Amino acid sequence: MANVYNWQLGRDMFYPYEAPRPRRQFAAVFDTNKCIACQTCTIACKNAWTSGHGQEYMFWNNVETKPWGFYPLGWDVRLLERLGVQEWEGDVYRGKTIFEAAPPGEVALGIMPEREDWSYPNIGEDEVSAPVQQGQYIRLPHQPWMFYLQRICNHCTYPACLAGCPRKAIYKRPEDGIVLVDQIRCRGYQECIRACPYKKVMFNEALGKTQKCIGCYPKVEQGLQPECVVTCIGKIRLMGFVSTPDRAREDNPIDYLVHVRKVALPLYPQFGTEPNVYYIPPVNVPTSFTTMLFGPRAEEAVKTYLKAAREGDQTLIGLLMLFGSTPFIIHRFKVKDGFAYGYNERGVELVKVPIKEPVHVRPFYDERHQVYRFSVT
Numbered sequence: 001m002a003n004v005y006n007w008q009l010g011r012d013m014f015y016p017y018e019a020p021r022p023r024r025q026f027a028a029v030f031d032t033n034k035c036i037a038c039q040t041c042t043i044a045c046k047n048a049w050t051s052g053h054g055q056e057y058m059f060w061n062n063v064e065t066k067p068w069g070f071y072p073l074g075w076d077v078r079l080l081e082r083l084g085v086q087e088w089e090g091d092v093y094r095g096k097t098i099f100e101a102a103p104p105g106e107v108a109l110g111i112m113p114e115r116e117d118w119s120y121p122n123i124g125e126d127e128v129s130a131p132v133q134q135g136q137y138i139r140l141p142h143q144p145w146m147f148y149l150q151r152i153c154n155h156c157t158y159p160a161c162l163a164g165c166p167r168k169a170i171y172k173r174p175e176d177g178i179v180l181v182d183q184i185r186c187r188g189y190q191e192c193i194r195a196c197p198y199k200k201v202m203f204n205e206a207l208g209k210t211q212k213c214i215g216c217y218p219k220v221e222q223g224l225q226p227e228c229v230v231t232c233i234g235k236i237r238l239m240g241f242v243s244t245p246d247r248a249r250e251d252n253p254i255d256y257l258v259h260v261r262k263v264a265l266p267l268y269p270q271f272g273t274e275p276n277v278y279y280i281p282p283v284n285v286p287t288s289f290t291t292m293l294f295g296p297r298a299e300e301a302v303k304t305y306l307k308a309a310r311e312g313d314q315t316l317i318g319l320l321m322l323f324g325s326t327p328f329i330i331h332r333f334k335v336k337d338g339f340a341y342g343y344n345e346r347g348v349e350l351v352k353v354p355i356k357e358p359v360h361v362r363p364f365y366d367e368r369h370q371v372y373r374f375s376v377t
C-alpha cells in the first residue's frame with residue numbers, strides 16, 4: 001500500500017500502488033442544468049464504439065435521471081450503504097474511501113452487478129423524487145425534484161478498476177491520464193467491474209474480456225474533443241485537461257471551473273478514486289442530495305452559478321458559452337469585450353463566441369417580397 005495525496009479529499013489516503021500522476025490529465029465538465037436527456041451523446045458513443053458482438057447492452061456513456069435512475073441497477077446506493085458514514089470536516093473527508101474500507105484480501109470495497117442489473121438503462125427516466133401534490137408550485141430548490149446525470153468513465157487519478165485487476169491488464173496513459181483495458185492481457189476475471197465504484201467497466205461475453213470508455217483517445221491524440229462532447233445537443237459538455245490545485249491556471253477552462261471558481265465538482269469524491277469528470281450541480285435539487293453526490297462544496301457551487309447568471313459575470317458566462325462551440329480541445333480561453341475566445345495549445349484561436357447572441361427582429365411586412373411574415377417560432 002502506498003500513501004497518495006487526493007486533493008478532492010484534502011488528505012492522504014491508501015492506494016494499492018505508487019501512482020505517479022500523468023503528464024496531463026484528461027478531464028471534462030458537465031453542466032447538469034443544461035441537459036435535456038436527449039441521449040444523443042449515448043447513441044453517438046454507441047455508434048462509435050459499442051456496435052459489436054457482446055456489446056449490445058453496453059452504454060459507455062449513459063444519462064440517468066436521479067434519484068431513481070441507475071445503470072446498472074442501484075450502482076451507487078448499494079455501495080454507499082456498504083461504505084458507511086461518509087463524514088466531511090470542512091473540505092477534509094474523514095470517512096473511509098473504498099480502498100480503506102476494503103474487506104480483507106481485496107483491494108477495494110466493491111459490488112458485483114448481476115447480469116440483469118444492466119438491462120434497464122432507462123429506469124426511472126423523468127420520474128420525480130416524490131408525488132406532486134395538488135396546488136404545489138415551483139420554488140428553488142423544487143419540492144419534488146429530478147435531474148439528469150451524465151456518466152462516462154472518470155479516467156480516475158487512482159482508478160479502482162486498475163487496482164482491482166489481478167492480471168495488471170488495466171493501465172493509465174502517462175501522456176493524458178486516459179485509463180484503458182489491454183484487450184490482449186485481459187482474461188475476463190471481471191475484478192475491475194467489481195472494483196469500479198462507478199460501474200463503468202463492462203463485460204463482453206462474446207470475447208470474454210472487459211471493455212470500457214476509452215476517452216475517445218484517437219480523437220484526443222489529434223487535439224479533438226470526444227464524440228459525446230461534440231454531439232451534445234444541450235452544449236453542456238467541455239473536455240480538456242485538469243491540473244492539481246497547486247498548478248491550476250486561470251486561463252485553462254477546466255482549471256477555472258474546477259479550481260478557481262469551484263463551480264464544477266467531482267461525482268462521489270468520497271469513493272477516493274479522484275474522478276476527473278466534474279459536474280456543475282443542479283440548482284433545483286435539495287442540498288442534502290447534491291452534497292451526498294458532489295461533496296461539501298455543492299451548495300456553494302450552486303450559489304456561484306446562480307449569482308453569475310444574476311449579476312452577469314462575464315468570465316464565467318463567457319466560458320460556459322464555449323461549451324459545445326468547437327470540435328477542438330480548448331487549452332486556453334479569454335473573455336473580452338462581450339466575446340469568449342478559445343485557443344489551442346499553440347495559442348491559435350479556435351473559436352470566438354458572443355456572450356449575448358444578437359437578436360434580429362424582422363418586420364411583419366416584407367416590402368421587397370410584398371409578403372406578411374407570421375411568427376411561427
Ligand code: SF4
Nearest residue numbers: 153154156160161196
Ligand atoms: S470510473 Fe471506474 S473504470 Fe473509469 S477509471 Fe475510474 S475506476 Fe476505472
Ligand code: SF4
Nearest residue numbers: 035038039041232234
Ligand atoms: S447529448 Fe447532451 S443534452 Fe443530450 S442527453 Fe447527452 S449530455 Fe444531455
